[in-house]
Amino acid sequence: MAARAADPAARVGTFESAWRESPGPVAGxxxxxxxVLSGYGLNCEAETAAGFRMTGARADIVHTGAVLxxxxxxxxxxxxxxxxGGFSFGDHIASGRVLANRMRYRLGDAxxxxxxxxxxxxxxxxxFQTIVxxxxxxxxxxxxxxxxxxxxxxxxxxxxxxxxxxxxxxAIDPDSPCVFTRGASGAVLEVPSRHGEGKIxxxxxxxxxxxxxxxxxxxxxxxxxAPTQAWPANPNGSEGGxxxxxxxxxxxxxxxxxxxxxxxxxxxxxxxxxxxxxxxxQVGDGLGILANGVRAALQARPPRA
Numbered sequence: 001m002a003a004r005a006a007d008p009a010a011r012v013g014t015f016e017s018a019w020r021e022s023p024g025p026v027a028g029x030x031x032x033x034x035x036v037l038s039g040y041g042l043n044c045e046a047e048t049a050a051g052f053r054m055t056g057a058r059a060d061i062v063h064t065g066a067v068l069x070x071x072x073x074x075x076x077x078x079x080x081x082x083x084x085g086g087f088s089f090g091d092h093i094a095s096g097r098v099l100a101n102r103m104r105y106r107l108g109d110a111x112x113x114x115x116x117x118x119x120x121x122x123x124x125x126x127x128f129q130t131i132v133x134x135x136x137x138x139x140x141x142x143x144x145x146x147x148x149x150x151x152x153x154x155x156x157x158x159x160x161x162x163x164x165x166x167x168x169x170x171a172i173d174p175d176s177p178c179v180f181t182r183g184a185s186g187a188v189l190e191v192p193s194r195h196g197e198g199k200i201x202x203x204x205x206x207x208x209x210x211x212x213x214x215x216x217x218x219x220x221x222x223x224x225x226a227p228t229q230a231w232p233a234n235p236n237g238s239e240g241g242x243x244x245x246x247x248x249x250x251x252x253x254x255x256x257x258x259x260x261x262x263x264x265x266x267x268x269x270x271x272x273x274x275x276x277x278x279x280x281x282q283v284g285d286g287l288g289i290l291a292n293g294v295r296a297a298l299q300a301r302p303p304r305a
Contacts, residue, residue: 014274014277014278015270017185018170019184020184022281023284023288023290024282025055029055029057032294032298033079034080035067035080036082037064039064040065040088040099041089042086042088044085044258045084047263048290051287051290052293054283055291072107072109075119080293082127083123084125085126085194085258086126094154094156096127096133099126103134108134108147108148109147112147115136118300119300120296121253125194125256127254133151136148137153137254138210139252140213153202154202158199160237162196164193164194165193167193168220168234169188170218172184172217176246178246178253179296180246180255180292183288188225189285192257198256199238200239216240219242220233221233229241244256255289259289263283
């Protein structure tokens with residue numbers, strides 16, 4: 001099991017959820033279709049699909065190659081497109097770069113249309129790296145009807161070079177437009193983080209615009225709840241504690257840590273303590289991210305068939 005980023009002695013006892021409502025089944029979720037990409041070295045499709053199915057949504061795992069072959073037709077009837085974690089194309093050149101290039105040149109116009117038509121996009125870890133390099137995030141100056149935006153930010157090697165696996169604490173910005181992080185309780189969200197290239201970098205003027213628009217829904221925080229760049233609470237050194245990003249619509253969301261890896265209370269290193277104090281949750285808190293996405297999909301205009 002991954003090591004804790006913070007002192008476990010400081011937070012023992014009853015679980016405190018990051019969400020006002022307990023994550024779980026979402027009313028009407030059976031009408032939501034989630035397309036979970038797989039293949040080419042991706043390896044988190046099973047748990048991502050399982051999480052969406054726990055909300056009641058229909059989640060289909062489809063090889064990325066098949067989606068590229070199908071073109072726009074492969075996105076017909078899809079409400080949420082999930083780019084999962086893993087090591088696409090072995091992280092050669094840079095994490096997510098090869099996959100992003102393939103998707104831009106074979107599916108770029110269809111992806112742009114998917115977002116314009118109300119579709120949601122979730123990118124986790126390698127998926128976040130991919131959608132940043134695709135231009136889906138932050139897409140600051142893109143207007144509806146245009147193709148994908150140019151790449152404006154990147155995700156590069158951690159300050160402390162090498163792969164790091166550990167639980168982290170994330171503060172949720174309630175003022176962000178991100179639909180995946182709505183309904184925050186004010187408590188931190190704890191999930192595993194496991195990557196070697198997770199530092200979000202951007203030119204100063206781009207960074208300033210992202211901050212001003214509240215497009216950073218999650219930040220790595222220390223034991224006191226303050227955003228941090230210090231390792232290991234922040235495993236990659238992203239300035240401002242940036243751990244995630246959304247676009248202005250809030251429907252495109254990328255996150256470096258893994259919410260799909262905390263679907264069950266047993267996943268958490270404090271589970272035994274919670275069990276003995278009677279404070280264990282019914283489901284893992286990471287499920288809240290996926291449940292929020294399903295709720296938002298029910299409210300959004302369905303993608304054009």
